[in-house]
Amino acid sequence: MRVLIIGNGAAGNQAAACIRKHSSECEIVMFARESFPEYSACALPDVLAGWIPLDKTFLKTSLDYEQLQIKTCFGQEVNNVDINKQCLEAGDKKYYYDRLIMATGSQPIIPKIDGSQLNGNFVVKTPQDIERIIDHKPTRAVIVGAGNIGVETASALRNRGCIVYLIEMQDRIMPLLYDKKPADIIQTMLEQEDIRVFTGERVTGVAGEQQVERLLTDQQEIECDTVIWAAGVRQNVELARKAGLKIGGLGGIEVNKYMQCSEPGVFACGDCVQSPHVYTGKPSLSLLWSSAKRQADVAAANCMGKLDEYEGNCSVVIEEIMGIPCVAIGLNLHGLAGYETEVIEHESEDLYYRLLAVDDRVAGFQCVGSLEGTGSIFTMIKKGTPLSEARKLLHNKGSISTMAWYMDSSRYIFGEY
Amino acid sequence: MKRIVVNTEACDGCGICQLVCSAYKAGQWHPAFARIKIKQLQEFGLNVPVVCMHCTYPPCEIFCVMNLIYKDPDTAYTLRNVERCIGCRACEIACPFSAAVWDPLNEVVVNCDLCGGTPECVNHCPTGALIFMDISEAADKKRREAAGLRILEASRGFSE
Ligand SMILES: Cc1cc2nc3c(=O)[nH]c(=O)nc-3n(C[C@H](O)[C@H](O)[C@H](O)COP(=O)(O)OP(=O)(O)OC[C@H]3O[C@@H](n4cnc5c(N)ncnc54)[C@H](O)[C@@H]3O)c2cc1C
Ligand code: SF4
Ligand code: SF4
Numbered sequence: 157m158r159v160l161i162i163g164n165g166a167a168g169n170q171a172a173a174c175i176r177k178h179s180s181e182c183e184i185v186m187f188a189r190e191s192f193p194e195y196s197a198c199a200l201p202d203v204l205a206g207w208i209p210l211d212k213t214f215l216k217t218s219l220d221y222e223q224l225q226i227k228t229c230f231g232q233e234v235n236n237v238d239i240n241k242q243c244l245e246a247g248d249k250k251y252y253y254d255r256l257i258m259a260t261g262s263q264p265i266i267p268k269i270d271g272s273q274l275n276g277n278f279v280v281k282t283p284q285d286i287e288r289i290i291d292h293k294p295t296r297a298v299i300v301g302a303g304n305i306g307v308e309t310a311s312a313l314r315n316r317g318c319i320v321y322l323i324e325m326q327d328r329i330m331p332l333l334y335d336k337k338p339a340d341i342i343q344t345m346l347e348q349e350d351i352r353v354f355t356g357e358r359v360t361g362v363a364g365e366q367q368v369e370r371l372l373t374d375q376q377e378i379e380c381d382t383v384i385w386a387a388g389v390r391q392n393v394e395l396a397r398k399a400g401l402k403i404g405g406l407g408g409i410e411v412n413k414y415m416q417c418s419e420p421g422v423f424a425c426g427d428c429v430q431s432p433h434v435y436t437g438k439p440s441l442s443l444l445w446s447s448a449k450r451q452a453d454v455a456a457a458n459c460m461g462k463l464d465e466y467e468g469n470c471s472v473v474i475e476e477i478m479g480i481p482c483v484a485i486g487l488n489l490h491g492l493a494g495y496e497t498e499v500i501e502h503e504s505e506d507l508y509y510r511l512l513a514v515d516d517r518v519a520g521f522q523c524v525g526s527l528e529g530t531g532s533i534f535t536m537i538k539k540g541t542p543l544s545e546a547r548k549l550l551h552n553k554g555s556i557s558t559m560a561w562y563m564d565s566s567r568y569i570f571g572e573y
Numbered sequence: 574m575k576r577i578v579v580n581t582e583a584c585d586g587c588g589i590c591q592l593v594c595s596a597y598k599a600g601q602w603h604p605a606f607a608r609i610k611i612k613q614l615q616e617f618g619l620n621v622p623v624v625c626m627h628c629t630y631p632p633c634e635i636f637c638v639m640n641l642i643y644k645d646p647d648t649a650y651t652l653r654n655v656e657r658c659i660g661c662r663a664c665e666i667a668c669p670f671s672a673a674v675w676d677p678l679n680e681v682v683v684n685c686d687l688c689g690g691t692p693e694c695v696n697h698c699p700t701g702a703l704i705f706m707d708i709s710e711a712a713d714k715k716r717r718e719a720a721g722l723r724i725l726e727a728s729r730g731f732s733e
Binding site: 169196198199202207208212215445446449450453472474476481483485527528529530531532534535553554556557558559560561563564 | 581582612613614617619621623635636638639640657659661662663665666667668669670671672673675723724725
């Protein structure tokens with residue numbers, strides 16, 4: 157059996173490791189555009205901040221691939237997949253497969269607007285991006301897009317001593333993760349770090365002669381030498397599209413719960429797919445490390461003829477701002493639009509949280525100030541535990557004593573401090 | 574497969590397990606550095622120790638952004654190459670049992686490693702609330718009842 161994997165990211169590598177667990181004989185060949193080994197993008201902001209060295213982001217050495225008996229064709233773009241002939245083309249060679257795993261990931265978007273090609277425009281995706289930014293010696297930086305990557309990048313550059321602006325088009329930062337109230341609390345924390353945050357502003361262009369000199373929005377001009385684009389990603393699905401695989405409405409490769417694509421013998425996982433949300437069951441993009449790994453496990457198992465099903469996407473994003481943990485789990489009100497949502501909320505000096513419930517089920521949770529009990533809340537969201545059942549459990553000596561860890565989530569479930 | 578099994582009615586909350594853990598694992602003498610935590614159920618007058626259950630498919634492993642958590646191929650313990658940890662705390666949220674714990678000294682997240690097979694907390698527990706026993710025995714309802722044990726659910730691998 158020969159499995160070809162396109163992609164050397166979280167998804168591709170997890171799939172390879174999982175196949176190896178199932179079989180020591182299966183031939184595995186991995187393709188990637190880049191020629192360096194696996195790294196963790198999640199650690200890049202820490203490098204930019206100067207907290208960890210760049211080499212710490214690498215998760216594998218070439219020896220690790222050898223030990224796992226993964227043949228690597230790195231630095232090679234896959235140009236074509238022929239699903240009928242079960243083969244792909246990379247360089248000028250053809251490679252035949254029994255199973256194919258697409259783990260082609262995603263790419264940050266740099267919009268085609270005036271000045272976005274000037275020297276001084278960057279994205280944060282690879283270790284090289286970080287090197288380029290550091291070599292550029294930024295002093296005044298604008299980060300466009302205040303998702304979690306934008307926020308982490310802003311904090312990181314601030315830590316390097318830059319003057320930092322963070323621009324968000326929506327009315328709040330991290331709009332897909334938090335509702336307005338907690339987002340505003342986090343924004344205030346960022347402002348206390350001296351990051352200048354502007355929401356509800358649209359970036360219209362970048363100005364400069366040879367270099368970035370100013371960033372233009374629909375409301376102001378900001379003097380800067382660095383612009384970092386963190387305003388969304390595009391899934392790498394061109395190859396899949398050309399091969400005739402179905403692409404969904406959100407721009408990701410369509411897969412079923414076995415991570416199987418629309419054509420036989422082909423599986424997909426990671427940032428490049430769209431898959432059902434654990435709560436709504438509707439197609440969603442996850443774009444998270446953990447989802448990429450779990451999806452890869454499922455793809456690999458099914459590829460080897462072992463049954464495994466993907467539970468669905470459920471996002472968990474955590475930030476630490478000035479040492480204060482902020483966490484968003486599941487859906488926010490934006491994600492729950494159209495559902496009648498109950499909000500259990502609490503605010504005190506050092507803790508804010510809100511728990512969102514629909515039809516007696518916990519659907520989302522946002523908290524600033526503590527991580528206590530978040531593990532059991534996350535488990536409830538994943539399992540769809542009814543809120544009423546959780547409350548009963550917490551009042552019943554017999555049950556709670558055998559599930560004592562739920563105690564930490566008690567305050568959220570009852571809305572107490 | 575031997576695991577720490579918790580007899581939930583026996584613990585009197587003395588906290589010795591935490592101190593012993595902090596001493597052996599962090600060189601400290603304070604519950605904040607322990608990998609075993611005691612949940613106080615004040616309403617019911619109960620104290621219940623909670624510790625890593627070495628899940629068969631550990632959510633912490635999936636969530637680790639540095640891929641440093643792994644199942645030991647021989648013992649099936651959930652272990653960490655903690656020197657590569659960046660302290661992002663993703664695994665902490667992923668753990669259903671609050672058993673992936675923040676180590677404030679090294680700013681990393683750690684879990685119980687069963688002291689390599691001779692858990693010191695169990696050795697020092699004066700009330701018998703912590704038992705190091707075969708998981709299949711803990712999962713066996715009849716034997717459990719015969720022994721008069723009410724066991725923390727996770728420590729019998731959720732099987733009933
Ligand atoms: C700065 C940053 C911070 C992040 N922080 C977090 C975080 O804290 N928590 C979290 O959960 N997630 C985080 N993420 C998201 C997480 O990193 C991604 O979800 C994850 O890396 C996706 O992995 P992947 O394998 O699907 O895709 P990718 O890592 O994008 O890998 C895609 C692979 O496919 C290859 N490829 C694509 N097309 C071709 C082709 N035609 N031919 C050959 N090779 C091809 C590429 O070369 C690459 O190797 C962060 C991302 C970034 C950028
Ligand atoms: S730390 Fe938590 S999730 Fe990880 S193996 Fe232990 S109990 Fe399971
Ligand atoms: S805190 Fe450390 S062990 Fe936990 S997910 Fe982050 S890097 Fe992995």
